[in-house]
Amino acid sequence: MKVFDQLSSIFWFVISTAVFIESIRLGIGKIQNPGVGFITLGASGILGILSFVLFIKATLTKEEKETEPLFSKGRWPRVLFVLFILCVYSVVMPTLGYLLSTFILMTFLFWVLERRKIWLVFTASFLSTLISYFVFSKWLNCQFPDGLFGL
Amino acid sequence: MGFFDNILYGFQITFQPINFLFCGIGVLMGTLVGVLPGIGPAGAMALLLPATFQFSPTSTLILLAGIYYGVQYGGSTTSILVNIPGEASSVVTCIDGHQMARQGRAGPALGIAAWGSFIAGTIANLGLMFVAIPLAYAALRLGPPEYFSLMCMGLIIVTYLAQHSVLKAIMMALVGIILGSIGLDLITGLPRFTLGINELTDGAGMIPLVIGLFGISEILENLEKSLERDVFKAPLKNLWPSLKDWTQAKWAIVRGSIIGFILGILPGGGAVISSFVSYAVEKKVSRNPERFGKGAIEGVASPESANNASAGASLIPLLSLGIPPNPIMAIFFTALMIHGIQPGPLLIKQYPDLFWGLVASLYLGNALLLILNLPLIGIWVKVLRIPYKILFPLILLFCLIGVYSINNVTFDLYVMIFFGVLGWMMRKFGYEPAPLVLAYVLGPLLENALRQSLLISQGSFLIFITRPISAAALGIAFLLLLSNFFPYFRMRRREYEKFNE
Numbered sequence: 064m065k066v067f068d069q070l071s072s073i074f075w076f077v078i079s080t081a082v083f084i085e086s087i088r089l090g091i092g093k094i095q096n097p098g099v100g101f102i103t104l105g106a107s108g109i110l111g112i113l114s115f116v117l118f119i120k121a122t123l124t125k126e127e128k129e130t131e132p133l134f135s136k137g138r139w140p141r142v143l144f145v146l147f148i149l150c151v152y153s154v155v156m157p158t159l160g161y162l163l164s165t166f167i168l169m170t171f172l173f174w175v176l177e178r179r180k181i182w183l184v185f186t187a188s189f190l191s192t193l194i195s196y197f198v199f200s201k202w203l204n205c206q207f208p209d210g211l212f213g214l
Numbered sequence: 215m216g217f218f219d220n221i222l223y224g225f226q227i228t229f230q231p232i233n234f235l236f237c238g239i240g241v242l243m244g245t246l247v248g249v250l251p252g253i254g255p256a257g258a259m260a261l262l263l264p265a266t267f268q269f270s271p272t273s274t275l276i277l278l279a280g281i282y283y284g285v286q287y288g289g290s291t292t293s294i295l296v297n298i299p300g301e302a303s304s305v306v307t308c309i310d311g312h313q314m315a316r317q318g319r320a321g322p323a324l325g326i327a328a329w330g331s332f333i334a335g336t337i338a339n340l341g342l343m344f345v346a347i348p349l350a351y352a353a354l355r356l357g358p359p360e361y362f363s364l365m366c367m368g369l370i371i372v373t374y375l376a377q378h379s380v381l382k383a384i385m386m387a388l389v390g391i392i393l394g395s396i397g398l399d400l401i402t403g404l405p406r407f408t409l410g411i412n413e414l415t416d417g418a419g420m421i422p423l424v425i426g427l428f429g430i431s432e433i434l435e436n437l438e439k440s441l442e443r444d445v446f447k448a449p450l451k452n453l454w455p456s457l458k459d460w461t462q463a464k465w466a467i468v469r470g471s472i473i474g475f476i477l478g479i480l481p482g483g484g485a486v487i488s489s490f491v492s493y494a495v496e497k498k499v500s501r502n503p504e505r506f507g508k509g510a511i512e513g514v515a516s517p518e519s520a521n522n523a524s525a526g527a528s529l530i531p532l533l534s535l536g537i538p539p540n541p542i543m544a545i546f547f548t549a550l551m552i553h554g555i556q557p558g559p560l561l562i563k564q565y566p567d568l569f570w571g572l573v574a575s576l577y578l579g580n581a582l583l584l585i586l587n588l589p590l591i592g593i594w595v596k597v598l599r600i601p602y603k604i605l606f607p608l609i610l611l612f613c614l615i616g617v618y619s620i621n622n623v624t625f626d627l628y629v630m631i632f633f634g635v636l637g638w639m640m641r642k643f644g645y646e647p648a649p650l651v652l653a654y655v656l657g658p659l660l661e662n663a664l665r666q667s668l669l670i671s672q673g674s675f676l677i678f679i680t681r682p683i684s685a686a687a688l689g690i691a692f693l694l695l696l697s698n699f700f701p702y703f704r705m706r707r708r709e710y711e712k713f714n715e
Contacts, residue, residue, distance in 0.1 A: 067644065070643075075385060093673065094675075096673075097668055099399045099406055101665070102660070103392055103407070106392050107392060109388055113384060113388070133642055135438045135439070139438060146634075149614075149631050150628075152627075153628055156624055169607055172606070176603035176606070191611060199265070204268060
């Protein structure tokens with residue numbers, strides 16, 4: 064955990080510094096009449112100090128047990144794959160339309176954890192897409208994009 | 215209208231077909247969410263919120279309250295049968311609940327959990343009715359300095375009760391305040407931290423943030439784990455606890471209800487901490503503490519009563535002060551704001567239908583949980599056996615639809631994915647999302663109260679310590695922070711962290 068704390072404290076220190084600088088640029092006003100950046104200046108200032116304290120605390124701490132790896136062996140690629148297809152889905156959904164893009168997404172998601180028979184994957188994807196479309200679009204009046212093919 | 219007229223009025227509203235239906239859907243959805251891994255109450259509520267936009271605020275709140283209650287109940291089912299808590303508030307139930315199941319007493323364990331929840335929920339509802347109204351009247355006298363100090367105290371309590379490091383929890387609260395400031399400034403209308411992105415002028419968005427931090431991150435974490443679960447296979451019988459069970463559990467239920475109610479009202483308190491405290495108290499007062507951990511029925515009755523009582527009580531600060539005491543109530547707060555209702559001391563007076571309808575729905579929800587769930591326990595066990603590889607694509611799809619349907623823009627999906635990755639990393643690095651979410655909601659209110667207070671006092675911070683309520687709230691917050699430096703509290707804290715692990 065020691066290394067994790069050191070890394071994360073550096074991350075939050077960088078973030079707090081950026082917010083602190085931006086708060087000054089926005090204007091902190093006067094104490095009688097606080098400006099736009101007043102509260103974020105205070106919050107980022109304290110965050111910076113606490114990140115520094117965390118870094119020092121982590122550095123001075125003796126590691127009692129061996130640090131577990133950040134990503135579990137063998138399984139993390141599928142997490143990255145799911146994240147990747149979620150990002151792709153967000154980009155292509157307005158163009159391809161809800162039905163087509165969701166069908167493709169669900170096919171990948173049903174396939175990613177277990178390589179099942181392809182007709183089973185297609186059926187599950189087709190049904191989940193269609194049911195979700197009818198429930199949310201027709202029943203609950205959510206507005207989904209039609210996309211290029213009008214689907 | 216008199217007190218009983220108000221209650222009758224509330225039941226009239228609750229028994230309207232749409233509200234009755236929403237209450238039923240809420241408790242069923244809540245139980246399902248509690249039983250299933252991969253999505254917690256905050257995520258589920260945020261997910262369903264966009265679907266309620268076309269309904270009245272009363273119906274929306276009844277649905278959300280049903281989910282919250284149902285989750286507390288459903289979480290205990292997985293704790294008892296699988297030894298995996300469906301929700302954080304059911305962690306303690308695993309200890310004795312699963313031991314009872316292993317001894318062939320899963321039925322009485324589930325039965326006492328359901329009855330305990332019902333009794334505690336009813337006690338909490340009574341408390342809600344008697345405490346919320348006087349508190350709302352008292353709150354009319356509070357000004358910006360008191361609100362600022364109360365919110366500070368709430369945030370400090372949330373960080374103090376964090377399951378991991380207090381330091382990290384405070385850092386997350388500060389990150390939440392910074393994230394809450396994204397968008398147009400409340401007073402000047404100038405954009406802040408929008409990075410030139412038009413969609414961020416309205417803020418990052420509560421729903422994408424909550425679904426990302428609680429829903430997506432949990433799915434990503436689960437994808438890294440082994441997905442096999444060993445579900446209890448023996449037939450379930452004797453769901454009605456025996457007379458001996460009742461004798462052993464009755465005071466545990468009462469004590470759990472009282473502890474849950476008191477901790478639920480406190481800003482920063484909630485179902486999780488009350489279940490832990492009630493279990494510890496029960497073990498302490500027991501004549502045979504050695505039975506705990508080996509299948510003591512009090513070890514199931516007390517935390518299950520406490521988490522339900524706390525769920526009802528945590529509505530009090532929201533409905534009477536307008537301050538959400540925990541992240542779940544922050545979603546209730548957002549729901550009210552979306553429907554154009556400002557939570558605060560005037561809410562009960564201005565929207566009696568909403569308040570009394572909600573109170574009556576809590577009674578109905580409790581009764582429905584008992585009537586529906588005990589006979590349906592077999593179905594929930596079957597749901598538990600659905601493989602995660604089938605569940606997770608469906609949960610992800612609901613997350614995507616739920617977030618997209620708020621504004622019908624894909625930008626919200628990017629925000630959700632961003633917070634999903636952030637939440638996943640936070641879990642790995644030992645940071646909790648709860649203080650962040652609460653601070654995100656309280657941030658703009660806190661800032662407003664601070665700026666107004668400083669305008670009133672012409673820049674003097676003494677205004678926060680010269681007013682008694684404000685001084686008391688800040689004093690409590692300060693003492694809590696200070697307590698981390700005392701050896702006794704540090705030792706207790708370490709025990710608490712170990713217990714959580």
